[in-house]
Amino acid sequence: MTNLQLAVSILLVLVLAMSALSAPPPGEGGAKAALEKSPRHGEWVDVQVAGAEVPVRSYVVYPETKDKAPVVIVIHEIFGLTDWIRSVADQLAADGFIAIAPDLLSGMGPNGGGTEAFASRDDVTKAVRGLDAAKVDAGLNAVRAYGLKLPAANGKVATVGFCWGGGQSFRYATTQPELAAAVVYYGTSPAPEALANVKAPVLGHYGGDDARVNATIDPAKAEMAKLGKTYEPNIYDGAGHGFLRQQDGRDGANKRAAEKAWPKTVEFIRKHAK
Numbered sequence: 001m002t003n004l005q006l007a008v009s010i011l012l013v014l015v016l017a018m019s020a021l022s023a024p025p026p027g028e029g030g031a032k033a034a035l036e037k038s039p040r041h042g043e044w045v046d047v048q049v050a051g052a053e054v055p056v057r058s059y060v061v062y063p064e065t066k067d068k069a070p071v072v073i074v075i076h077e078i079f080g081l082t083d084w085i086r087s088v089a090d091q092l093a094a095d096g097f098i099a100i101a102p103d104l105l106s107g108m109g110p111n112g113g114g115t116e117a118f119a120s121r122d123d124v125t126k127a128v129r130g131l132d133a134a135k136v137d138a139g140l141n142a143v144r145a146y147g148l149k150l151p152a153a154n155g156k157v158a159t160v161g162f163c164w165g166g167g168q169s170f171r172y173a174t175t176q177p178e179l180a181a182a183v184v185y186y187g188t189s190p191a192p193e194a195l196a197n198v199k200a201p202v203l204g205h206y207g208g209d210d211a212r213v214n215a216t217i218d219p220a221k222a223e224m225a226k227l228g229k230t231y232e233p234n235i236y237d238g239a240g241h242g243f244l245r246q247q248d249g250r251d252g253a254n255k256r257a258a259e260k261a262w263p264k265t266v267e268f269i270r271k272h273a274k
Helices: 003-020 028-037 083-094 121-129 133-149 164-172 192-197 217-226 250-272
Strands: 041-047 056-062 069-075 098-102 153-162 181-185 202-209 231-240
Touching (some): 083 098, 133 164, 164 202, 217 231, 231 250
Antiparallel strands (some): 056 098
8 A cells, every 4th residue: 555545545434533523502592593404303392290280391303313212411501491401402413313402481471381481581590590409300200201211212311501501410310310311411410429420421511711610520530530420511612601502602612612512412312321
């Protein structure tokens, strides 16, 4: 083999390797267009919650695959269930998962609506901040049970959350022992004393310029290591809070972080929820 042939072979291998990496979901600006063009089946469902008068309205997207798939619960940001969160669910389905994005504000908006019923983003963030852990867990447990009963599901459920939802993804791992995996995007970690209850492996993605959230990484990392549990935090230099949604921010650092974090997310869930 000549040097030129060797170089071409190496280049081909690199191209194939890069093409195998999952592309991240779109940034916020491209979310609606991505949803409109998606070939995948997405639908709205009402998930009943034990003891609650109002079901949790959820967006479910199915992968195009012949095999049964893991279920991934997509926990929304402090901005509630938006088109962007639905586009994240759609990308997860493109990557081979059944994605369920619940609106944890279901029934809390004007006239009994959810996120879409609030007059402003400020009203949404105020309502999300007011959610208590027990109500969140009740909703997530109901969605998890719904997902497990789907004929196309393989019996494994993971979570991925963003911002407020990232913190909930990690916290939910402290209360749901049957969780297969938890992924945290720029969410705060639980108090170290709560981590003894974690059974699921946890993967974290954090912007380097996010001191408020990142101050909670090392205490959790030390305690999880002490307990012999899996916690893999990744910090992306120059990226800010919300980098997956705001991919056009911070002079390209957010985009680079998104392109590194998303394939790791897909690989981690595939590994632990197969």
